[in-house]
Amino acid sequence: MIDLKALRDDPARFREGAARKKIEVDIDRILELDQAHRKLMTGQERARAEQNKISKASGPEIGKLTGQLKKAPEGERSAIEAKIAALKAKPSELAKQVSELGKQVDALEPELNALLMCVPMPADADVPVGESSDDNVELSQWNPPGWDSAKTFEQNKGFAPKTHLELVETLGLVDFERGVKMAGSRSYVLTGLGMRLHQAVLRYAYDFIIEKHGFTPMSVPVLVRENAMEGTGFFPDGRDQTYHIEESTRGAGQDLFLTGTGEVGLMGLHANEIIDEASLPLKYATVSTCFRREAGAAGRDTAGLYRIHQFDKVEQVVICKADEGESRTWHKKMLGIVEELVQSLGLPYRLLHCCTGDLGVKNADMVDLECWMPGRGEMDANDRPMGAYGETHSASRLYDFQCRRLNLRYKGESTGGKTVFCHSLNNTVLASPRVLVPILEMYQQADGRVRVPRVLQGHMGGVEVIG
């Protein structure tokens, strides 16, 4: 949610912000509704103030007369009734006015609120302007010793790579057929060492963020109410991507939704709270199962472990003071953590500065980390994939967009007694099984077996090679 006051003061900024993000929203309509809304509110408040004043002044008298009326003899009643009616006349009329204006206010609000929910956070000035992910800008590359990203896999390693799909098949790590039998397309079953590798890499990442970087471990709900989805900014925009459990049709009070990321649970923790400034920043990490419908992605990445409906993810969030410098510093730190992690796994990657068209509604800035996946990309002359980078991480900076919706505020020395919306950031620590794609493909050997990255061996009971 953006600040309505800020929009009022500088509508051009939001108009342009939405245009750059390729998001359509009628700013002029919002301004129009806001103006009408405030005018009605002012009128209503004035009428109510008047009514309150009169009620306070004449109320006790009405009470007294009403008491008298009960005991009064027949003959005196009409006189008392007339007095009461006279005293009630003005406030009664005002009450009617208030209620009339209230109805007009109520008529405006749904449209105003719905529109306001759709106004995107303008991207920062240093975010590259672009249409889609094709316009994202590469910031840096990293390669492990002995890997030259200018060369092909075969030139680097001396043999042609298999895709992760071929590897999991021959090594018996994933059973797609049975997954699909039970749960439909994009479903899978991790088997044996496949499951073990999945768990090992998640556990490694979780320990990494907690032990090395001091994030607080949390377990959070993955089945949440609509207000948690709205508060974190996933609704209304991402409704189509979310599994919806219609509990309300079965007698329960509210529907529930399966979260597509642990960010929802972590950010929802402190909704409607006022946090003491001294306890900021909050640094939380969770590992949770994530559910995504992947609506509209039909035909894209249909095979393999890349794009699936259910996966597990270690996620980090930071909730900090409302300070651009601090927010930027955390963004860098969170990226640094992930770079360190991916480097320790020995996977080549690059960082991409996402362009305005790729940011989505809630982000002011976003940097993706993409790992090199030898089994992806265009086909060569032999109809073999030439390799490509594939997104494995995404670090977002949101200013107060999310905290405003969540009503997550703080108070302390620097705020001068005021309550202020916090800033929030989030970043993938590691998502699996997607990360198994680069791990399996990069660690494969000429003999078809796959080495287990050294840092994961301890989490796999010492297994060094799969196959």
Next chain:
RNA sequence: GGAGAGGUGGCGGAGCGGCUGAACGCGCCGGUCUCGAAAACCGGUUGACCUCACGGUCACGGGGGUUCGAAUCCCCCCCUCUCCGCCA
């Protein structure tokens, strides 16, 4: 799933149609006293919205209703607790 109790400020807890945005206690902040501290005493201490300001409006779990007037009465929803049943 069945039966009952209850949701008031940072916490405890009163209020059950107008004098209550809220008694009282605790906590917290400031002051007096003190070499300093404790104690005692005095003062302060919710949030949102509109307004340049004066000031005004709203909020006692959430929403709606009755009334000139609702924390207080009525309806719906949500949540918490206790007992029983089921259960990883």
